Amino acid sequence: MDKNNNLLTRSEVVFMVFSVMLGVGILSLPADAAKIAYEDGWISVIVGGIYPLYCILLIGYFHKKFPNDNILILSKKYFGRYLGSIFNVAFLGFFIFMPAAVLGGYINVVRVFAEGFLASYKMVLVLVLVIAYTCSKGLKLLGRISLIVSIITAVIFFSPISALEVASIKNIMPIGKVGIKNIFAASKTTIFAYQGIEVMFLLYPFVKDKKNVIKDSFIGVFITILLYTWVTFISIYYLGADIVVKSYWPFLQVTESVTISVVNNYRYIFMFLWSLSAVKAMVTDYFGGVIILNDFKKKKDIKAASYLLIPAVFIVSLKFSNKIDRGELLPKISEYYLIFILIWVTTLAVLIFIKDSIKKGR
Amino acid sequence: MENGNLQNNIDYVINNLGLKSTAVIKRFYIGKEILTEAAIIYISGLVDKDIINRDILKPLMDKVNEDVNGKEDLCDYLAKRYISMSDSLIEDDINIAINRIKKGSTILLIDGVLQCLVFDTIGTSTRSITEPENESAVKGPREGFIEDFKVNISFIRKKLKDKNLNIEFYTLGRRSQTDVAIIYIDDIVDKEVLNELIKRIKAIDVDDPFYTGAVQQYIEDYTYSIFPQTFATERPDRVAADITEGKIAVLIDGSPFVIIAPALFIQFFQAVEDYTQRTIISSFVRLLRYFAAFVVITLPSIYLTLLKFNAELIPIKFITPIIQSRIGIALTPFLEILAMEIVVELLREGGLRLPTKIAQTLSLVGGIIIGDTAIKSRIVSPTTLLVVGITVISTFLIPSYDMAIVIRMLRFPMLILADVMGIYGIAVGWFFILVHLSSLESLGVPYFEFHKSDMKDTFIRAPLWKMDKRPEVIPSNNATRQRNFRDKIRGNKK
Numbered sequence: 001m002d003k004n005n006n007l008l009t010r011s012e013v014v015f016m017v018f019s020v021m022l023g024v025g026i027l028s029l030p031a032d033a034a035k036i037a038y039e040d041g042w043i044s045v046i047v048g049g050i051y052p053l054y055c056i057l058l059i060g061y062f063h064k065k066f067p068n069d070n071i072l073i074l075s076k077k078y079f080g081r082y083l084g085s086i087f088n089v090a091f092l093g094f095f096i097f098m099p100a101a102v103l104g105g106y107i108n109v110v111r112v113f114a115e116g117f118l119a120s121y122k123m124v125l126v127l128v129l130v131i132a133y134t135c136s137k138g139l140k141l142l143g144r145i146s147l148i149v150s151i152i153t154a155v156i157f158f159s160p161i162s163a164l165e166v167a168s169i170k171n172i173m174p175i176g177k178v179g180i181k182n183i184f185a186a187s188k189t190t191i192f193a194y195q196g197i198e199v200m201f202l203l204y205p206f207v208k209d210k211k212n213v214i215k216d217s218f219i220g221v222f223i224t225i226l227l228y229t230w231v232t233f234i235s236i237y238y239l240g241a242d243i244v245v246k247s248y249w250p251f252l253q254v255t256e257s258v259t260i261s262v263v264n265n266y267r268y269i270f271m272f273l274w275s276l277s278a279v280k281a282m283v284t285d286y287f288g289g290v291i292i293l294n295d296f297k298k299k300k301d302i303k304a305a306s307y308l309l310i311p312a313v314f315i316v317s318l319k320f321s322n323k324i325d326r327g328e329l330l331p332k333i334s335e336y337y338l339i340f341i342l343i344w345v346t347t348l349a350v351l352i353f354i355k356d357s358i359k360k361g362r
Numbered sequence: 363m364e365n366g367n368l369q370n371n372i373d374y375v376i377n378n379l380g381l382k383s384t385a386v387i388k389r390f391y392i393g394k395e396i397l398t399e400a401a402i403i404y405i406s407g408l409v410d411k412d413i414i415n416r417d418i419l420k421p422l423m424d425k426v427n428e429d430v431n432g433k434e435d436l437c438d439y440l441a442k443r444y445i446s447m448s449d450s451l452i453e454d455d456i457n458i459a460i461n462r463i464k465k466g467s468t469i470l471l472i473d474g475v476l477q478c479l480v481f482d483t484i485g486t487s488t489r490s491i492t493e494p495e496n497e498s499a500v501k502g503p504r505e506g507f508i509e510d511f512k513v514n515i516s517f518i519r520k521k522l523k524d525k526n527l528n529i530e531f532y533t534l535g536r537r538s539q540t541d542v543a544i545i546y547i548d549d550i551v552d553k554e555v556l557n558e559l560i561k562r563i564k565a566i567d568v569d570d571p572f573y574t575g576a577v578q579q580y581i582e583d584y585t586y587s588i589f590p591q592t593f594a595t596e597r598p599d600r601v602a603a604d605i606t607e608g609k610i611a612v613l614i615d616g617s618p619f620v621i622i623a624p625a626l627f628i629q630f631f632q633a634v635e636d637y638t639q640r641t642i643i644s645s646f647v648r649l650l651r652y653f654a655a656f657v658v659i660t661l662p663s664i665y666l667t668l669l670k671f672n673a674e675l676i677p678i679k680f681i682t683p684i685i686q687s688r689i690g691i692a693l694t695p696f697l698e699i700l701a702m703e704i705v706v707e708l709l710r711e712g713g714l715r716l717p718t719k720i721a722q723t724l725s726l727v728g729g730i731i732i733g734d735t736a737i738k739s740r741i742v743s744p745t746t747l748l749v750v751g752i753t754v755i756s757t758f759l760i761p762s763y764d765m766a767i768v769i770r771m772l773r774f775p776m777l778i779l780a781d782v783m784g785i786y787g788i789a790v791g792w793f794f795i796l797v798h799l800s801s802l803e804s805l806g807v808p809y810f811e812f813h814k815s816d817m818k819d820t821f822i823r824a825p826l827w828k829m830d831k832r833p834e835v836i837p838s839n840n841a842t843r844q845r846n847f848r849d850k851i852r853g854n855k856k
Contacts, residue, residue, distance in 0.1 A: 011814065110785075110786050114671070114672055114784060114785045114786065115671070115783070115784050115785070115786050117671060117784070118783055118784065118786065122783075123783070123786060126783065126790060127790065130790055130793060130794055130797075133794075133797065134793075134797045137797065137800075137801040141797065141800050141801050144800040144808070144810070144811055145796060145797060145800055147812065148796060148800065148810075148812065149793075149796065151812075267675065268664075268668075268672065268675050268785060271785050271789070272785060272788060272789050272792075275785075275786065275789030275790075275793075276789055276792065276793055276796075279789070279790070279793050280793075
């Protein structure tokens with residue numbers, strides 16, 4: 001029982017890790033993966049999973065050295081106050097970019113499939129407000145929501161099982177045809193689906209069971225990799241790489257193969273559940289921003305920070321809800337941030353290691 | 363008592379009871395030769411006069427065949443020798459005695475004695491014990507709480523004979539001075555939760571706490587949330603079961619409802635039959651209830667979005683009859699659904715307090731005539747009526763009235779969201795409901811939180827003998843509820 005305790009429980013850690021990555025990615029990921037790797041797209045997805053695993057490894061290292069300080073404090077400590085703060089601001093930018101990108105992607109899909117009548121700015125505004133409200137309630141609530149929503153929405157991943165029957169094995173054969181080089185090249189494009197895991201750099205001190213935080217994070221990452229692989233695999237298996245590449249949201253097409261007798265198609269239920277799932281991902285991303293913003297403020301107040309972030313996310317989301325802009329901007333920003341975060345956290349880890357060795361040497 | 367002057371003491375008591383109270387003073391003499399003056403005081407209407415006449419006045423006035431004047435410990439002597447009542451006690455503090463008079467006791471004052479005798483002569487008429495109408499169970503005990511405080515406590519005491527069952531008494535209300543009892547099992551309850559509850563009960567400072575429902579509102583955290591944060595029940599068996607789970611019961615004098623705190627969201631979806639019926643049947647019924655709650659909140663909205671925005675999702679075979687039935691209807695789907703929902707709410711609220719005889723007319727006029735004529739006069743389509751009808755029936759599945767009314771209310775904002783934003787609105791609405799529920803707490807205990815080990819008794823009801831642990835979500839000091847005794851029955855000795 002965790003009365004008056006605002007730390008995350010073990011299962012909440014697993015589902016938060018899982019939630020923050022599994023947003024809109026599931027719909028478009030097969031297309032991204034198959035663009036270069038064709039039939040072997042699903043292997044690229046597995047390879048792409050190296051990124052979150054690497055992040056968790058570093059988090060494990062930070063956590064071991066400084067169980068109570070998150071990366072914001074470490075950054076200021078090791079890069080100096082100014083440089084460290086600049087990095088933190090850049091990191092804040094990432095957490096404005098992330099929820100906005102997910103939100104934009106979500107709005108895109110919903111408008112195409114069910115909501116053509118509603119202007120995107122209205123949808124964005126409503127959603128940003130709901131997200132800010134959710135974040136204002138604090139971390140513990142996010143943990144609970146991640147857990148509950150993940151379980152409620154689990155059905156969307158398994159709904160296309162019936163597609164297994166009708167699909168052709170030829171669609172994925174021969175395995176490994178495109179060669180290792182292409183598989184790796186494709187895995188780069190799959191990384192956007194895994195981005196968001198960086199939020200754990202901020203959250204690891206707020207976990208109840210300090211011993212198992214890394215183990216639980218790994219479980220979360222593994223579930224994510226598994227589900228992403230399954231999603232990509234079933235899309236390619238059912239539609240074939242040629243169609244997957246031509247489709248914006250191949251997984252949605254696969255789910256439409258599910259027939260429920262009363263409802264004409266499954267789209268409505270899918271849209272409902274997937275909306276919950278996507279909002280949950282945005283909320284966790286957004287909360288990353290809230291934590292960083294809160295870190296800069298003198299008066300620590302999650303509520304105020306949550307509402308302060310609204311305008312920024314709203315504006316960026318509007319940009320990303322345009323399909324063309326999104327297609328151009330997203331891969332670039334995503335890649336810049338990937339490089340930045342990799343260099344930043346790796347350098348940080350190296351610095352900690354060096355300082356530690358010097359200390360021990362003395 | 364400051365002195366033994368009888369008249370002074372009587373005046374003091376009467377002053378404190380209120381000069382215009384219905385207090386009765388009966389003066390009489392005790393003794394054979396040398397008479398000692400004495401008086402009994404009680405409030406008429408609160409006492410059983412037969413007891414007073416038979417067990418107090420008669421022995422003292424008739425049977426005392428000796429001179430008691432100047433005897434040491436006179437009260438003690440009289441009580442032991444002459445008073446044939448079991449419940450009598452000697453009181454030194456007259457103010458405590460006065461408080462007891464207010465609750466139906468009778469006191470005996472003797473001239474020249476510094477103590478008084480207090481007799482329990484409470485004798486107000488109470489309602490007979492019946493099955494609670496709003497919480498009846500097909501298979502389960504038939505008794506319900508009544509307005510009598512002591513009887514209510516005895517119900518719980520009878521069900522839980524454990525020595526650790528603690529009953530603490532408090533008085534609430536400046537004017538009403540209502541008795542309140544807090545009941546819990548000492549070695550199960552979490553002390554932090556208990557102290558929090560006691561703190562809140564003690565803090566209540568009102569003229570009169572009036573009803574259980576008022577006290578519930580005084581002690582809860584979120585005034586503007588629509589969800590009930592403590593549970594009120596009329597069933598002693600439910601209270602006993604909840605106390606053994608580590609919850610705390612609050613009894614208020616004069617109310618047949620007992621508050622159980624901390625309350626959980628899922629608690630409002632559980633009924634007595636869940637435990638008296640067989641496992642699979644109970645699980646099915648329970649799932650049905652959650653489904654019903656979902657239907658009440660969402661079905662009208664889904665229907666609306668299908669009609670208004672996403673007609674392409676309706677199967678072709680359905681769409682023809684729906685369109686045909688809608689020809690010539692002036693109202694938009696939204697107004698049509700809203701109008702019918704409001705009519706249903708009017709009927710429900712109207713029928714709530716009507717006598718049964720008139721209620722029949724209401725259901726006839728409401729259900730049959732309005733339903734039929736609404737379709738014939740082309741105000742609503744039959745499909746809409748069907749959807750609204752299903753929704754109304756579904757609301758009756760939720761066992762707790764407190765929760766049913768909340769669920770019923772939620773469909774209106776949902777309908778508006780659906781009208782403005784379609785399926786996206788419904789998704790946002792549901793997300794908001796989930797966020798709101800998760801953010802609530804009852805006495806610091808999360809209102810809507812799920813633990814893996816509690817799943818045995820949340821959405822389904824696992825075999826009773828498998829529920830070895832108390833619910834994890836309610837803090838408790840003793841997690842084990844029972845041993846897995848079925849292994850012995852089955853011969854697998856462990």
